[in-house]
Amino acid sequence: MKSKTNLFETIVHGIFLVLGLITVGCVLLITIYLIISGIPAIREIGLLDFLFGDTWASTAAQPQYGILPFILTSIYGTAGAILLGVPVGFLTAMYLAKMAPKRAKSVMEQAVSLLAGIPSVVYGLVGMMVLVPGIRSLFHIPDGAGLLAAIVVLAVMILPSIIKMSITALEAVPKEYEDASLALGATPEETYFRVSAPAAKSGIAAAVVLGVGRAIGEAMAVMMVAGNAANMPDSLFQSVRFLTTAVASEMSYSSGLQRQALFSIALVLFLFIMLINAALNFFLKGEKKP
Amino acid sequence: MISNRRRLFLWTVRGGMYLAAALTGILTLFLVGYVMAKGIPNITWQLISTKPSYLSGNIGILPDILNTLYVVIASLAIVLPLGVGAAVYLTEYASSKRLVGVIEYAAEALSGIPSIIYGLVGMLMFSNNFGTCLLSGALTLVIMNLPTIMRNTQESLKTVPQAYREGAFGLGAGKWRVVRTVVLPGCIDGVLTGCILSVGRILGESAALLFTAGFAHALNGFWDGLSSAGATLTVALYVYAKEQGEFGVAFAIAAILMVLSLLINLAAVLVTKYFQRRNAV
Amino acid sequence: MNRPVITVNGLNLWYGQTQALKNISLDIPEKSITALIGPSGCGKSTFLKTLNRMNDLVPGVRITGSVCYEGQDIFETNVNQLRKEVGMVFQKPNPFPMSIYNNIAYGPRTHGITNRQELDEIVEKALRGAAIWDEVKDRLKKNALGLSGGPQQRLCIARALAVQPKVLLMDEPTSALDPIATSRIEDLVMELKSQYTIVIVTHNMQQAVRISDQTAFFLLGDLVEYAETEKLFSQPGDKRTEEYITGRFG
Known part of the structure; x- marks a missing residue:
């Protein structure tokens, strides 16, 4: 009797252990798959030529596989989205966390959740139909699809995560800090911006990093508005390819070294994301400490 | 009581917050409204109850x-x-x-x-x-x-x-x-x-x-x-x-x-x- | 004193680096009420939880010495079987978020009884045993969390009785209750004595005097004194016991 129940419990424990380890297994598998399939092309092309080559011509007679245009586009695009999205997101979060009447707050929070739930292809579609023609007629250029359109779409798409995380961080600021500032004669606005915001800084930094991760990883919406030519991002109106869209746009018809190179691009993107994750963790830990 | 500099700061941040919140709200409204307005007229029984066919040129989802x-x-x-x-x-x-x-x-x-x-x-x-x-x-x-x-x-x-x-x-x-x-x-x-x-x-x-x-x-x-x-x-x-x-x-x-x-x-x-x-x- | 059901010999217990019980030896006689008293943090609850191995759930616990139930080392026997024989009632009433019936039937079902009729009988008997049958017989299907504190605690006692234990461990069972509910529980405990061996931790010395046959006084992990309740409270053999029961510390 005794050994039977113990055996049963041991088996159950074992099953749960396996289930618990599945996440770890998945991360390892993804990493291994990406490394194994991403390394060969980098070897063949050469790391420096691959990362810093400024021409991508995968289907040319003399194919060239330089992904610098994609890397720069991803960096510029993300930076642009952050530049637009963070101020709006932070100020909205500040208003909702500290100033907004209760009703307005709950309505707006619903709106933000909704914004977060809209599929990226819908963003892409609206961008295609409204933003791209808008940019074309506003700046009198032949095609509105390009870096600027992608930046605007990304800025809107990262807004909800920035707002949500900043609200959490701002609401976690101890009320005593704010009371102390108010008691010294500071106005509520001065208190929120000079006391609450600095106190919530690691949470807000985490929000920004999360936004960076979202923006750099987005593929479909960007694919629909960025034009997708493998150009260097020289101007805001240039038709460009991001790291994500470089993979997506050629995957379905690629073969041989071209296909392997796409996996290498994915590996580069993965490394970027892992760096961002590490940064995110750093800031989230910083928030828990005090 | 409040100096001009402080007043300027106050109105800037207040304006910024209202503007940003309004922008977020309007953006959401616009997205939902626009997609609905453009989409709902195109939803027909035909569309949601059939499959697409290149022969008849029908599109169904x-x-x-x-x-x-x-x-x-x-x-x-x-x-x-x-x-x-x-x-x-x-x-x-x-x-x-x-x-x-x-x-x-x-x-x-x-x-x-x-x-x-x-x-x-x-x-x-x-x-x-x-x-x-x-x-x-x-x-x-x-x-x-x-x-x-x-x-x-x-x-x-x-x-x-x-x-x-x-x-x-x-x-x-x-x-x-x-x-x-x-x-x-x-x-x-x-x-x-x-x-x-x-x-x-x-x-x-x-x-x-x-x-x-x-x-x-x-x-x-x-x-x-x-x-x-x-x-x-x-x-x-x-x-x-x-x-x-x-x-x-x-x-x-x-x-x-x-x-x-x-x-x-x-x-x-x-x-x-x-x-x-x-x-x- | 009746024949001992539980014999404890040289029991030491550590939580990580801190020693919570130091060389405890005592016998718990059958069909009687043993009270464990002492200031908070003295180890009385820890000791109680050792008797049915509830301390196993706490990470970092280390135990030496022996505890025997009916002559068998409890650390050698099947823990679930032990807890069936040595039931427990907790400080705060903790009915499960299910119907009253399912709360009582939980234990018997755990130990393999599935026959509906048999379960009905056990449930009624347990509820009667805990003097709560008349109050709840018409709403056995209602959620147990709808009862108030006193009835909840009697429900928990009934739940413990339903697995037909020999020993009932009670960890300050009335500390969360008002005086009227407390006295009803005390009456119940004294009634249960005829069939069960009861070990009760209490912070209330009047309660120990009112209901218990023998009392053990714990202080900082030591068992200072263990004697018949009347003797311990009238002629304490140890200076520290005297100081405690006369209210000089604690």
Whole structure:
């Protein structure tokens, strides 16, 4: 009797252990798959030529596989989205966390959740139909699809995560800090911006990093508005390819070294994301400490 | 009393906050309104009840609707036991803090990986073995949604009072019986919330499905559907808008997706409210 | 004194680095009430929880020495079987979030009874045994969390009785209750004595005097004195016991 129940419990424990380890297994598998399939092309092309080559011509007679245009586009695009999205997101979060009447707050929070739930292809579609023609007629250029359109779409798409995380961080600021500032004669606005915001800084930094991760990883919406030519991002109106869209746009018809190179691009993107994750963790830990 | 400089600061930040909040609100309203206005007129019974045919030039999204349903069902059916099991391991069984940390870190890493990478790895891992089909897509989505289900279940397992566990152990119940009868029933709210969030994510996913599940529009039953290639609504939207220039259809699908995400948000709110009220008793 | 059911010999217990119980030896006689008293943190609850191995659930616990139940080392026997024989009632009433019926039936079902009729009988007997049958017989299907504190605690006692234990461990069972509910529980405990061996932790010395046959006084992990209740409170053999029962510390 005794050994039977113990055996049963041991088996159950074992099953749960396996289930618990599945996440770890998945991360390892993804990493291994990406490394194994991403390394060969980098070897063949050469790391420096691959990362810093400024021409991508995968289907040319003399194919060239330089992904610098994609890397720069991803960096510029993300930076642009952050530049637009963070101020709006932070100020909205500040208003909702500290100033907004209760009703307005709950309505707006619903709106933000909704914004977060809209599929990226819908963003892409609206961008295609409204933003791209808008940019074309506003700046009198032949095609509105390009870096600027992608930046605007990304800025809107990262807004909800920035707002949500900043609200959490701002609401976690101890009320005593704010009371102390108010008691010294500071106005509520001065208190929120000079006391609450600095106190919530690691949470807000985490929000920004999360936004960076979202923006750099987005593929479909960007694919629909960025034009997708493998150009260097020289101007805001240039038709460009991001790291994500470089993979997506050629995957379905690629073969041989071209296909392997796409996996290498994915590996580069993965490394970027892992760096961002590490940064995110750093800031989230910083928030828990005090 | 207040100097001009302070007044300037005050009005700048106040103006900035109002402007930003208004912008966010208007943006949401515009997006919802625009998609609805452009989409709803294009939703016809014909569209949602037929399959597309090149011969007659008909476009119908019934296969895409069904495919979406199949992918949601298959993904949830697989991810639920895995995610809930992982959460149970973390809160009920795990004794090593270090291991818990590793698993939680892995879950965080999973939720940070962009869907295009899931698409690629899913293609390598599943489509190369099972073919490009809904099952491969569903399996890819399982990995994507594992952290969501795990996290939500874990949070609600933490709220099950320790006293319940002690009570059951005190009656001589074994570990598994305690987990099954006392702990698991207490975390239904978390599981449900996790499910709703996952459904939302699956409905909105496209990049991870494009290369794993393909974009065919064939009309199939559940089991045949799983083993054949097919587009979900989001993938269909992309294909119709980007490749075929059928913007009317694309907007119709967008409107349907918009309504679905509204419903999902509503469901999440209602579930939270319901369980808050029930737990307050 | 009756024949001992539980014999404890040289029991030491550590939580990590801190020693919570130091070389405890005592016998618990059958069909009597043994009270464990002492200031908070003295180890009385820890000691109680050792008797049915509830301390196993606490990470980092280390135990030496022997505890025998009916002559068998409890650390060698099946823990679930032990807890069936040595039941427990907790400080705060902790009914499960299920119906009253299912709360009582939980234990018997755990130990393999599935016959509906048999369960009905056990449930009624347990509820009668805990003097709560008349109050709840018409709403057995209602959620147990709808009861107030006193009835909840009697429900928990009934739940413990339903697995037909020999020993009942009670960890300050009345500390969360009002005086009227407390006196009803005390009456119940004294009635139960005819069939069960009861060990009760209490912070209330009047309660110990009112209901218990023998009392053990714990201080900082030591068992200072263990004697018949009347003797311990009238002629304490140890200076520290005297100081405690006369209210000089604690």
